[in-house]
Amino acid sequence: xxxxxxxxxxEIANEEPVAAKCSGYGAGEAPRWVDxxxxxxxxxxxxACPTYRELGLEADSPRGRIYQMIQVEKGRLEIxxxxxxxxxxxxxxxxxxxxxxxxxxYGKLVEVARGQIEQHYHRAPLTTLARKLFYYEVLPYPGxxxxxxxxxxxxxxxxxxxxxxxxxxxxxxxxxxxxxxxxAPRMEExxxxxxxxxxxxxxxxxxxxxxxLAGCIANLCFARLNxxxxxxxxxNGCEVVIPKDQGCxxxxxxxAGMRSIARxxxxxxxxxxxxxxxxxxxxxxxxxxxxxxEYPLLFEEEDKExxxxxxxxxAKLRDVTEFLAGIDLNKELGIMKMRATYQDPCHxxxxxxxxxxxxxxxxxxxxxxxxxxxxxxICCGSAxxxxxxxxxxxxxxxxxxxxxxxxxxxxxxxxxxxGCMLQLRAGVKRxxxxxxxxxxxxxxxxxxxxxx
Numbered sequence: 001x002x003x004x005x006x007x008x009x010x011e012i013a014n015e016e017p018v019a020a021k022c023s024g025y026g027a028g029e030a031p032r033w034v035d036x037x038x039x040x041x042x043x044x045x046x047x048a049c050p051t052y053r054e055l056g057l058e059a060d061s062p063r064g065r066i067y068q069m070i071q072v073e074k075g076r077l078e079i080x081x082x083x084x085x086x087x088x089x090x091x092x093x094x095x096x097x098x099x100x101x102x103x104x105x106y107g108k109l110v111e112v113a114r115g116q117i118e119q120h121y122h123r124a125p126l127t128t129l130a131r132k133l134f135y136y137e138v139l140p141y142p143g144x145x146x147x148x149x150x151x152x153x154x155x156x157x158x159x160x161x162x163x164x165x166x167x168x169x170x171x172x173x174x175x176x177x178x179x180x181x182x183x184a185p186r187m188e189e190x191x192x193x194x195x196x197x198x199x200x201x202x203x204x205x206x207x208x209x210x211x212x213l214a215g216c217i218a219n220l221c222f223a224r225l226n227x228x229x230x231x232x233x234x235x236n237g238c239e240v241v242i243p244k245d246q247g248c249x250x251x252x253x254x255x256a257g258m259r260s261i262a263r264x265x266x267x268x269x270x271x272x273x274x275x276x277x278x279x280x281x282x283x284x285x286x287x288x289x290x291x292x293x294e295y296p297l298l299f300e301e302e303d304k305e306x307x308x309x310x311x312x313x314x315a316k317l318r319d320v321t322e323f324l325a326g327i328d329l330n331k332e333l334g335i336m337k338m339r340a341t342y343q344d345p346c347h348x349x350x351x352x353x354x355x356x357x358x359x360x361x362x363x364x365x366x367x368x369x370x371x372x373x374x375x376x377x378i379c380c381g382s383a384x385x386x387x388x389x390x391x392x393x394x395x396x397x398x399x400x401x402x403x404x405x406x407x408x409x410x411x412x413x414x415x416x417x418x419g420c421m422l423q424l425r426a427g428v429k430r431x432x433x434x435x436x437x438x439x440x441x442x443x444x445x446x447x448x449x450x451x452x
């Protein structure tokens with residue numbers, strides 16, 4: 001989009017050149033010419049973008065957001081309320097990257113733009129406090145996460161949660177707190193933290209030695225998914241190590257623009273996993289995996305001594321579906337006569353470009369009827385914490401997704417990312433349908449158990 005083309009938001013389209021308060025980007029990582037100059041403004045990204053599909057605003061399309069980034073660099077637009085709104089309304093789903101014929105790395109652009117917002121934009125005091133507590137004071141610390149998990153578990157199991165939701169008292173609070181509260185993940189006891197530092201032997205002859213990246217929040221509310229992952233991988237001749245010194249991958253921080261703390265988390269994981277000499281490092285979370293595979297981007301300009309180790313780390317990293325589809329899979333699977341559909345997680349399909357691997361694994365399950373989902377590549381609206389922060393837009397996307405799922409008449413909805421699972425389960429519950437939502441690995445685990 002040339003400078004003469006005006007974008008959909010009048011507030012930005014009429015921005016006067018070089019106001020005194022607009023001085024381009026500050027120090028540190030920022031959108032750069034070498035990255036955004038690839039955009040030829042063809043518009044092929046528009047229909048791929050969930051927010052543009054919903055709103056029809058150029059300012060909420062990938063090329064519109066890139067245009068705004070350019071205006072900030074040229075000093076024609078400030079890092080103010082309008083810029084922040086449009087950049088943060090992006091789901092960072094990367095579907096535009098799949099559609100782009102020019103290879104624009106849009107995810108890189110929007111993430112460093114959010115880094116500039118984090119450094120130079122002043123949010124409301126309560127928002128600043130909430131972000132600081134969650135991202136800086138809780139997520140990086142396993143002990144604090146476990147304490148929070150225990151409190152949430154007590155809240156859920158005591159009946160207090162049901163009482164609060166049934167009373168509709170949350171409607172008295174501003175925003176969409178009632179809708180957000182219904183997305184709360186269930187705490188799963190025992191927490192997976194108990195298994196950090198342990199090793200699970202391969203079943204039968206050992207063919208590989210792999211390490212599992214367990215995550216952070218997943219240790220609390222997807223502990224059984226991690227257990228299932230270990231069983232399935234071990235069933236395929238792998239010794240599975242769960243390194244004790246690992247931590248949060250930093251994906252939520254990268255998406256929020258908090259690149260400094262994400263770098264510290266990356267350093268911790270790179271050090272913990274490279275020391276083991278594993279054949280592969282596996283992740284069962286597509287959102288985490290996409291950031292893990294892009295660790296080198298965090299060290300291009302800062303802490304450059306970790307750039308090469310980050311590349312070595314990425315060379316061993318595999319999504320668990322990618323890993324299993326790439327080896328001689330154990331085919332001793334039980335018959336599962338079910339009608340299922342598969343939802344592509346954005347950060348698996350678009351960011352990691354892994355689409356066939358999950359389908360290959362599902363095709364190996366006897367009796368399973370897999371119905372392809374229309375618009376499976378369009379985001380379900382989860383996107384990390386997007387469904388909490390931008391709940392209204394998230395709900396619109398979820399409604400579209402559930403309509404497509406209903407068309408398949410599937411009794412089983414499969415995906416490969418914990419965040420998508422939470423979102424889809426909320427949609428199924430809202431519809432009152434008798435459908436299960438599972439990770440691909442959980443279904444494989446069930447099939448192996450039936451065979452045993």
